[in-house]
Amino acid sequence: MQTDLFSQINSSLSVFATDSLLNHPPDPKFGHLSSNIAMILAKKEKKNPMDIASNIKKKLDKDLSLKDIVEKIEVAKPGFVNFYLKTDFLIKQSELLNYQVDFKKNLRRHAHGKTVVIDYSAPNIAKPFGIGHLRSTNIGQAIYNTYKAIGWTCIGDNHLGDWGTQFGKLIVAVQKWSKKPLEKLSIADLEKLYVKFHTQAKNDPNLIKLARSTFKKLEQADPVILKCGRPALISPLSNLIKFMIFLMPILIMLMANHFIYQN
Numbered sequence: 001m002q003t004d005l006f007s008q009i010n011s012s013l014s015v016f017a018t019d020s021l022l023n024h025p026p027d028p029k030f031g032h033l034s035s036n037i038a039m040i041l042a043k044k045e046k047k048n049p050m051d052i053a054s055n056i057k058k059k060l061d062k063d064l065s066l067k068d069i070v071e072k073i074e075v076a077k078p079g080f081v082n083f084y085l086k087t088d089f090l091i092k093q094s095e096l097l098n099y100q101v102d103f104k105k106n107l108r109r110h111a112h113g114k115t116v117v118i119d120y121s122a123p124n125i126a127k128p129f130g131i132g133h134l135r136s137t138n139i140g141q142a143i144y145n146t147y148k149a150i151g152w153t154c155i156g157d158n159h160l161g162d163w164g165t166q167f168g169k170l171i172v173a174v175q176k177w178s179k180k181p182l183e184k185l186s187i188a189d190l191e192k193l194y195v196k197f198h199t200q201a202k203n204d205p206n207l208i209k210l211a212r213s214t215f216k217k218l219e220q221a222d223p224v225i226l227k228c229g230r231p232a233l234i235s236p237l238s239n240l241i242k243f244m245i246f247l248m249p250i251l252i253m254l255m256a257n258h259f260i261y262q263n
Contacts, residue, residue: 009022009033009035009066009069009070009083011065013035013037013056013060013081016037016041016056016059021035021036022034022035023035025080025082030074030076030080030082031074031082031083031084031085032083032084032085033082033083033085034076034080034081034082034083035080035081035082035083036079036080037053037056037081038050038052038053038056038075038079038080038081039078039079039080042079048079049078049079050075050077050078050079052079053075053079053080053081054075056081057073057074057075057081060073060081061073068086068089069085069086069089070083070084070085070086071084071085071086071087072084113153114152114153115152115153115154115155116147116152116153116154116155117155117157118140118141118143118144118147118154118155118156118157119140119157119158119159120136120137120140120141120156120157120158121133121134121135121136121137121140121158122157122158122159123158137158140156140158141156144156164215165208165211165212165215166194167215167218168210168211168212168213168214168215168216168218169194169197169198169207169211170190170193170194170197171211171214171215171218171225172197172207172210172211172214173190173193173194173196173197174190174193177193177196178193182227197211
């Protein structure tokens with residue numbers, strides 16, 4: 001619908017210039033669509049854009065090809081030509097949604113083979129999860145579905161970060177300050193230790209170096225570091241699993257929506 005509508009109005013505007021831009025105004029009080037054609041012509045012809053916009057409006061008011069689409073045309077500073085669409089036309093276009101197969105086919109013409117990557121909540125598995133992760137995941141899937149519906153190739157990515165030095169910091173903190181057995185450490189305990197590490201590191205820069213070397217040993221599968229690092233890894237992962245179980249009904253719903261939009 002939008003492409004056909006743009007084509008129709010651009011066809012009428014092409015009488016004046018072929019390089020005008022037709023966009024949706026940020027404020028609805030300026031109409032459904034707006035063109036900068038008068039300002040383009042004013043720059044070329046060294047004339048007042050408002051005068052040019054007024055002349056364009058007068059001629060477009062007589063354009064019979066727009067009579068079933070456009071309710072009125074107005075001029076706004078510094079020289080925009082604004083189009084207000086007819087309610088009947090908008091209603092007819094909205095009725096196309098009832099014909100989903102044809103509607104989706106028409107939408108998919110707009111993609112032109114483009115690809116979009118959607119980044120979801122990307123939870124940090126070393127920290128607690130919250131409702132914000134659910135919100136951004138839902139937003140990400142909604143954006144994915146929208147682009148998929150109009151024919152884009154969509155790539156959804158929920159990167160589980162961050163695997164890095166912070167695990168070395170946690171292990172150092174566990175070794176130095178933990179008073180609980182390793183198997184009793186919770187995500188809350190680890191978070192407190194993580195905060196303490198950063199507090200102590202302000203006065204002792206060597207702690208950062210120690211954390212980096214400890215993480216390197218973790219990547220090299222050092223048995224002592226692996227044993228000490230187990231709660232720093234398992235507790236966040238356990239928390240992630242619990243969170244995913246909580247999300248399961250919502251994820252199933254999102255997958256169903258994804259299937260519907262694909263087909």
